[in-house]
Amino acid sequence: MxxxxxxxxxxxxxxxxxxxxxxxxxxxxxxxxxxxxxxxxxxxxxxxxxxxxxxxxxxxxxxxxxxxxxxxxxxxxxxxxxxxxxxxxxxxxxxxxxxxxxxxxxxxxxxxxxxxxxxxxxxxxxxxxxxxxxxxxxxxxxxxxxxGHVQFHSLKEIVLAHGFKSELIPKDLNFLVQLSQNFDAPIRILHIMEEGGLNDRQKENREWILEHLREQQADHSFHSLEFLNIPLGIYAFTESRGSDLIAFINKKHSLLENLLFDPLYKNLAHFSKVPVLILHQPDEK
The missing domain is CATH 3.40.50.620 (HUPs)
Known part of the structure; x- marks a missing residue:
């Protein structure tokens, strides 16, 4: 339970x-x-x-x-x-x-x-x-x-915003996959390309996510947008499709990265009209 x-x-x-x-x-x-x-x-x-x-x-x-x-x-x-x-x-x-x-x-x-x-x-x-x-x-x-203005009707589509810059493990996606399957809500994996295409590491991380979702039989698709900043790109994508939920996976960062990294969900606050789900990388302890 x-x-x-x-x-x-x-x-x-x-x-x-x-x-x-x-x-x-x-x-x-x-x-x-x-x-x-x-x-x-x-x-x-x-x-x-x-x-x-x-x-x-x-x-x-x-x-x-x-x-x-x-x-x-x-x-x-x-x-x-x-x-x-x-x-x-x-x-x-x-x-x-x-x-x-x-x-x-x-x-x-x-x-x-x-x-x-x-x-x-x-x-x-x-x-x-x-x-x-x-x-x-x-x-x-x-x-x-x-x-405060959002009431629940259903989950017809979930957007996972991800930059493919960090490796994931199955635990990172378990909650999201279960939520998707409970509502038959496909996961739309969204990548905003601010600096051109994906490098080799990002391509490997993207393929791992896609393969894992296939193994879990989770309905999903991959989407990308160019020439938009990330918060505005996410807003444009979800608004145009009427998506019901935006999910992020918050990975661990070094002290230097924490000092330089302005969390995406702070910026997204000015655009978001749908619920936001923050998934943290589970502790390995």
């Missing part, structure tokens, strides 16, 4: 992401674990920058939040299309990323689903800092980011 971790701040954006997750897995028996993080007078667990609140203050805040979470869980149970689905909740007085990281390990989460929207109210700003931080810092679990 899959476990889906749902960070929530009780906003409309997070509630929409929860609804999307329930619809995405409406035919599967799975467990949904809600997570809410909070501060009390700017204090977070083990914080050395702010004094700990007076006795009883943290306990009262936790009790109030858990009442809200319990009510939300009851609402979800009543609305769930699948009675074999389970629900739970937890809260933490700590920053979001450490709380999510701990929850992934504790509940053995298979996916984190989070609602996205910047705090400026600008309709072109899709991702807030919390979402970007999760995309960058969480390495053990796929992250699915749902723009």
């Amino acid at each position: 899959k476990t889906i971790l749902l960070p929530t701040d009780f906003s409309d954006y997070s509630r929409n992401a929860i609804s999307y997750a329930l619809q995405l897995y409406k035919k599967e028996a799975c467990h949904f674990q809600l997570l809410h993080v909070y501060k009390v007078r700017d204090y977070e667990e083990s914080s050395r920058l702010t004094p700990k609140p007076a006795p009883g203050v943290l306990e009262k805040a936790r009790e109030r939040i858990n009442i809200e979470l319990k009510q939300l869980v009851e609402d979800l149970k009543n609305k769930s299309p699948n009675k074999d689905q389970g629900f739970g909740f937890t809260s933490a007085n700590k920053p979001l990323v450490p709380a999510v990281r701990e929850a992934i390990l504790k509940y053995k989460a298979d996916l984190v689903v989070i609602g996205t929207h910047g705090h400026t109210g600008d309709t072109e700003v899709v991702y807030g800092s919390n979402t970007v931080n999760l995309m960058e810092e969480i390495k053990r679990c796929p992250i699915l980011a749902i723009p």
Whole structure:
């Protein structure tokens, strides 16, 4: 049984992401674990920058939040299309990323689903800092980011944006292949050629992906675009086809590469109108 971790701040954006997750897995028996993080007078667990609140203050805040979470869980149970689905909740007085990281390990989460929207109210700003931080810092679990205006209808096509610059292993694609097969949604592998054609290494990596998808009997096709920057190329491709999901595989980078590399999903935030799935290379430990 899959476990889906749902960070929530009780906003409309997070509630929409929860609804999307329930619809995405409406035919599967799975467990949904809600997570809410909070501060009390700017204090977070083990914080050395702010004094700990007076006795009883943290306990009262936790009790109030858990009442809200319990009510939300009851609402979800009543609305769930699948009675074999389970629900739970937890809260933490700590920053979001450490709380999510701990929850992934504790509940053995298979996916984190989070609602996205910047705090400026600008309709072109899709991702807030919390979402970007999760995309960058969480390495053990796929992250699915749902723009606040997007509701789930179906998955008819998944776009895997990839530059073929790094070698993959089967684990990198397992989640994506399973999602594709669950919905009979073909995977469209998209490469944006900013600097001409593929070199020999990129060709080898592309052929490995295509061969692996053939072995897994996953419906797929390869596409390329030229003379476009990467975020705009992805936007043009998905917009023209009405694609339902954009996936990226976030490989490990050296310290120098991290300093120079501006993550693609930050740029894509200004163009994306569909959910984005970040797949991290599993730890070899």
